[in-house]
Amino acid sequence: MAVRKRTRPEGGRGETQAAGTPQENAAKTQEQQARRVKARQAAASERQRQTMLQVLNVCMVAVFAYLATLYARAIRSNEADQPLTVLYEDFLPPDAFQQLQTCLANSSLLHGENVLNKRNFKGTYGFAVKFNNDGVQQFKDDPAMACLVPYFERAVRNDTNAWVVNVLVCEETQAEVSVGIHVDNTVGIHVPVLRFLAHVVDVLYVSIPRxxxxxxxxxxxxxxxxxxxxxxxxxxxxxxxxxxxxxxxFRGDAFHTVRGFQIPEDVPKQDRLRISLVIEQYKIPSLFYRRTDTYRFQFKTNMTMV
Known part of the structure; x- marks a missing residue:
């Protein structure tokens, strides 16, 4: 049987190749189709495997997160002889305290539009700022924090290196307690199975309803x-x-909560708020210090009352 030949140019010279027979071409076509089917099956199998791995990964993360919460190790810096609580009456001079009350009363951070929009949540609201040693000056230079600096400078411990400063505005609640028993660990270091507790927590009561x-x-x-x-x-x-x-x-490793409170109906609306200024002070080990926030501000609603 005669064989047809065709020539393909390559490097300027022709090359002669033999064309396949119909049977050979059919076999090649079937082989190519079989390869394509296998490729599609392999791709589908790989997609199924990846989906199963993703589901398994999500399940493992959920289980790990649950176990981490259940068995998280609390990193404490408290000394054995550190007192549970220390009370300082009339902590700020009268004029300084009056300035603090006036400053917070006029602060846009508590009464501006951003906060008012969030006050659809009944209970507690306010703002918090987290910073470390490298962000102290930024905190002091921030005009929005001017109200808080005098108290911070009086209350800060020289042996701490990270802080969370909260201003909390609390509304009346009929519940026996405002929140469950807890410890303060909001410094924000995200390390699995480790919870860094504050060394000390300082609360200044700025406004108490009559x-x-x-x-x-x-x-x-x-x-x-x-x-x-x-x-x-x-x-x-x-x-x-x-x-x-x-x-x-009080000690940062102390569990605490706040009793619910009620206010007589004849107390004016502007006098019904319970405002406290809280500083969580931390001693963070050098290994984890870089994970702390240099300076971070955030509004909050439904905050933990102290």
Whole structure:
């Protein structure tokens, strides 16, 4: 049988190749189709495998997050002889305290449009700023923080290196407690199974509603809160009634909550807010210090009351 030949140019010279027979061409076509089918099957199998891996990964992350929450190790910096609480009455000079009250009363951060839009959430609201040693000057130079600097400079400990400063505005609540028992660990270092607790927490009561009933700060020693199966608020180790210009300093590893409070109906609206200024002070190990925020501001709603 005669074989047809064709020539393809290559490098300026012709090359002769033999064309396949119909049977050979059909076999090649079937082989190509089979390869394409196998390729599609392999691609589908790979997609299925990737989907299963993604589902498995999500499940593992969820399980790990649950276990991390359940068995998270608390990193504490407290000394054994550190007192549970220290109370400072009339902490700021009268003129300085009056300036603080006036400054916060006129602060756009508490009464501006950004916050008012968030006040659809009943309970607590305010703002927080997180910073470390490298951000202290930025905090002091920020005009929006001018109200807070004098208190910070008086309350700050020289042996701490990261802070969370909160201004909390709390509204009346009928519940027995405002929040569950907790410890402060909002410095924001995201390391699995590690929770960095504050070394000390300082609360300055800026405004207390007239004739407020309740609202006291309730504190447990570390280990005596969650270790109780069904802790009652009356089992606390310390209870402090808030007073304006009183500063309460308590161990950062102390479990605490706040009793709910009520205000007589005849108290004017502008006098019904409970405002506190809180500084969480941390001693962060050098290995994790770089994970802290240099300077970060954020508005908050439904904040933890102290």
């Amino acid at each position: 004739d407020m009933q309740g609202g006291s700060l309730v504190i447990w020693n570390y280990g005596s809160g969650p270790s109780i199966v069904a802790p009652t608020i009356d089992s606390a180790d310390r209870e402090i009634v808030p007073r304006e210009n009183h500063r309460v300093s």
